[in-house]
Amino acid sequence: MVFTLLKESIIFAWGALVANKLRTFLSLLGITIGIFAIITVFTIVDSLERNIRVSVQSLGDNVVFVMKWPWTFGPDYPWWKYMNRPVPMYAELDQVQRKAKSIQAIGFRIGARKVLKHNNSTVENAIVSGWSYGYGQVKSFEISDGRYFREDEAEGGYNVVLLGSTLVDGLFPNNEDPIGKSIKVAGRTCKVIGLFKKEGESMLGNSMDNQAIVPYNFARLFMDVKSENSDPFIAAKAKPGVTNEQLKDELTGIMRGIRGLKPVADDDFALNETNLLSKNFDGLFDIVGIAGAIIGGFSILVGGFGIANIMFVSVRERTNLIGIQKSLGAKNLFILVQFLGESVMLSTIGGFFGLLLTYFIALLGKDAIDMDISLTSTNIILGFTISILIGIISGFIPAYSAAQLDPVEAIRSN
């Protein structure tokens, strides 16, 4: 009974929509634009959030970084105090490694922009990083071809290098296999032993695609390890079951001991965490999401008013038809479902086109900025939910007023 009623109502509604094509198109345009606006905002925010999360995760989960500068700071940030802090040194890594009990892996890293050359191909401004052997166990990365350097290569400062995909494309444009080939890193000959898997653009600028990794003991031959410009830091990963807070407490004690700080003296190093970074971005994306929801929400409401308006016109135009239907025995519920079905159908079609538009924009964006922008199933469900909802809300009053019409007066109306 209910399904028959629904089916008949939908057939009636479809007939009405097809009969007034231009009107249908114009009224669903409001919803299309509304859904397009809101779902595009959500898609972009979700994609940026996902990208940042992956970038932060690539720095390592549950990793504490010993650095000169903190990553986050408040308005009363005494930057002048931080200026005179020493940068972390490789020698400190050894001492921390010996003293710490809660560390699973620890590494040291410096980096600078250098020129890479291979035959006639040159890549300027490539990020060359010098890693201690242990840093490879702290940081997450994938090798597509070749291998990571061995411990003896790292300790002995062998001239070996791992390359990111962008650098491979730049140095080996003829698709030759880079493994085993020699390239020049800052004027020094290096043998390529491994290639990183392509990662794409990173929001934090830490994609491995544009990085060349050499052992720290080799990098220090052409990098100033005491300079802040080399951005040196120690990264420590906690053992399973050890919280970052416990690790930070231990690292604070050890670092203060190494640097001989008096009990009353402030720390002259910063302990940074990846999850701190994620939390900051979470707050930012929440604000962007709320702003998007408010702006998109009201634009959809305006689209809903358009549908309500067109539904009132539709009821007015078909008043005598409603009268005939009612005099032939159609129940109020049938008339209600008929008009409600029409408005839901209208807004759902509008929502579908809005989602389709978002999908194409996501495809275009993906090609344009080399970032993974995709319309997720959650956002598709959300788009259809909003469309159906706005169809119900905007169509209910016209549909109910149609259902309440007196059959005799309805038939007489022009």
Added chain:
Amino acid sequence: MNRPKIITFICIVGYLSVVFTFPQVFSPQIKKLGVLMPAIYGILVAANFMACVGLWYYKQWGVRLYLISVFAKTLFYLLVNQLGFGFYFNIILSFIFIIILLRFYPKMNPNL
């Protein structure tokens, strides 16, 4: 249909609350609770709106739908643990409105 002024007031408050709670359907807070949560919350907002239409036409089904939507909304907030000032304010206001609506219920039109 002689709709008392107090019912008109309840309907206007209800319509306004629908306008302002509608953008919440796709707010990040609701979205984070689960894939289907915006849909569930959306149904509650729509039910609240339809109840207000029913009350506007002085129909008994409006009161019944209003009761169901208030109960379901309270349950939703309890389940997702969103118990701020707004939650308690909403409960008190809805409780007052329900008492008023139940007073007028026997005089209302029982048909659809």
